[in-house]
Amino acid sequence: MELTTILFYLFSVVTLGAAAIMVFSKNIVHSAFALMFTLVGVAALYVLLYADFLAATQLLVYVGGILILILFGVMLTSQGYTLNFKTITVNLIPASLLSAGAAVLLIFAFLTTDWKISEVTERTDTVYDLGMLLMGDYILPFIVAGVLLLIAIIGAILMSTRLSVKNKGGA
């Protein structure tokens, strides 16, 4: 077995195992940490797929940003009188049936489809090409994404500040 093959299986197991822990864990903080391992595993899979820039972005944005945000959310909403990190599951049976169904259907679909594979033989640095694409063909989506982020930030700030103002008024 080659090294890449071993690495692939290793990281797949890490990713899926951590994801399973995340989903089934009773403690939300454990879930959050399991999510971190999942995200790191996905980043490793990106590297195996020759997507170095994406892997870096994944680490920076997901692990460094979104995960921290989620942890903040956990801390902020679990305080006060509901000081328990336990989470309970609802409609377990339909959910497990549906997710199993989804997995089976998707895998079935993937296996039966005749993919046109044209493998890249040489592994090159993607950053330069991505940069050119971003400033060339994708300039409009790039700008739109920037505006979207700006709006999201403003919206989030607005909602949170209104929250505190209301609290002050209420007190």
Place this chain on the structure above:
Amino acid sequence: MELMSIQSFAEPGLIHFLIVSAILFSLGIMAVLSRRNTIMVLMGVELILNSANINFIAFSRFTELSLHGHMIGLFVIIIAAAEAAVALAIVLNVYNKFKTINLDEISLLKG
């Protein structure tokens, strides 16, 4: 047939990545559907987004999609970031209003 599948077990190809992403996707669905906690649901959504992203990157590695797949993946990450920020702000507002973030207790829409 049997031989081929063993062979393909050995070397990770497109199908392998796709299967990983499918399982990740179904785990995400599981989280979204079954957990009471809104933040858990959000984490499930992140899993689903990640599984989609793995698909894109896998396609860009193994098919004609090439670098365009990376671009799509990049934008998915951007949008996921925006979504997480807004969604958490909403969760905080919900918490402030209902004093809970358990989705089954927030049932104002009940007919």
Place this chain on the structure above:
Amino acid sequence: MYTQLPLAILILPLLAFILLIFFGKKLPRQGDWLATGLMTLTLILSLILLVTKLNTQPAEAISSSFDWVVIGSQTISFGIMIDNLAAVMLVVVTLVSTLVHYFSMGYMKDDVRYSRYFAYLGLFSFSMLGIVLTNNILLMYVFWELVGVSSYLLIGHWYEKKSASNAANKAFIVNRVGDFGMFIGIMILFLSYSTFAFEAIFDSISAGQLPFGSEGWLTAAGVLIFCGAVGKSAQFPLHVWLPDAMEGPTPVSALIHAATMVAAGVYLVARVFPMLTADALLVIAYVGAITALIAATIAITQYDIKKVLAYSTISQLGYMIMALGVGAYTAGFMHLVTHAAFKAGLFLGAGSVIFGMHAALHKLHDHHTDAQDIRNMGGLKSRMPFTYWTFLIFTLAISGIPLTSGFLSKDEILAGTLAFSTLNGHWFLPLIGFLVAGLTAFYMFRLLILTFHGKPVNEKIYEGVTESPKVMTIPLVILAALSLFFFYSFNPFGATSGWFYGAIQRPLSMVPELLQPATYPVFYEAVSSVHTIAMLLSILIATGGVLMALAVYHWKKISAESLAKRAGVLYTGSVNKWYFDEIYDTVFVKGCHVIMKMLRWFDENIIDGIVNGSAMITKIFSNASGWIDNNIVDGLVNGTANTAGRAGGLLSHVQTGKVQTYLVYVIFSFLVLFVLFL
């Protein structure tokens, strides 16, 4: 030149609307100067356009367009067309609009929603100019609905008054009926020619292509498009909305419900004239004639100063439609232009009177006397000299007295109908034409005499009435000048030699020869042979009407009451507007109630089952008498709520209010779809 200038004309009022609706309250004087200034600029641009057009390219239609929507091989383009018709109409619209803007600065001075009023005027002007400028019928339909909306907003300007909001609704809904027909007509044309542009449609027709290969469909398309004009120009049987629309501010009535929007129907017919078959034109002529007659007979007995003018507007619009129908294209359009001037003037004059009456009543703290009822006026001549003299000129013009613009156009219309009857034997049309001419002279002078002459009915009110401010009287003077003959033709007894007849000529009919109306040379010859007779007759009849009005109301030689008694049924019919509202109420509104009652009965019977049947029928019948008294809105709302409530009761089991349960449904359905399509 012919692209930028029309676009500027179109955009300026829109700019006024946008600025005023967003910043109106913050601007000094609530931005009236801005709206008025922009409108004046638009007027100047339109005048420049008209003069250049007539001097440089008098015969051509200049259009420019760009692709708007491309669906497969189908292209829908957007464009502007300037021909003489459009150029003249532009000046008419912008001129009346500008004067109304100035007038409104006085009339609406203390209104609560002053800036919004001017904003809506801008919106209206924009949409009206859009109708005039567009080169394709789809875009015209879009603007057509936009004028409907702005008219709705302006009629309902004082929406605190129940009658005003009801009138706005009525105008909007009745117009929808006509527009529905127009839309079907447009769709017939589009299905057959896959284009909306006027010129392309005309070209295809003249190339011998008929909609669905049949001549009947071409006539049907023409009549259906005319339905739009029936609604907007308040033709019989959809004329009922216009008198109620007088609930809006008076300058609005002058702009929208007298001079421009209601004339849009006439403009539409003029635009599609080349594709109308002889049969379609005959329908149009008869609808116009019936409208003219009905409205004129109602106008005789009304006492509300604005209602009289409203019915006279309907009647004059009927004239124009009739003129187009008989083929007197130029005469009909000329009447549109002259009518725009003198009818806008009449409405503004009425507005000035109402303004004075209001001020007087306000001083007396009298809130019961109706400021618009001519029975409360009388003798206002000496109190409001400017208003009186201008009103007199407008009245002479609408009555068709020589030396006025109204005489020129009305005379040509009458000659046209007479010529038409000599060609085709439809003697009914000229008969109605002359009869209505007499009636018009009669009721207009009745209005003038009761308002301005004689002794004041109430001395106190009379003392309080003063002349309106300059900003209101100057537009009146301008419009009065425009109601004189020399603006249209230097010969006071014949319009045919004037510039107007040179500029606006009847377009060639594009329909197959068998379906064509009489060609222009034939028609023209017939007109010239009867012109003198028509002119003498029209002068005679108009003078007769005036003398009759003087005899009844001024010299009091004949008692109005005894005349009314002698007329009997005719009089009661006229006073009650020929019961149109009542008939519609019985047929449509009550009909809806009956249908709704039936549905409700059916519904409840099903649900409660046969066991309670006998008890229920008794209950429904006892409900029924109370039900009829409820108005339609209540009924509809309750019916909808009942149905929705029942359906909701059944479905509420599904609505757990839990997001995740919903998500389960969503993903389940998604998977099912996935399997189905895989």
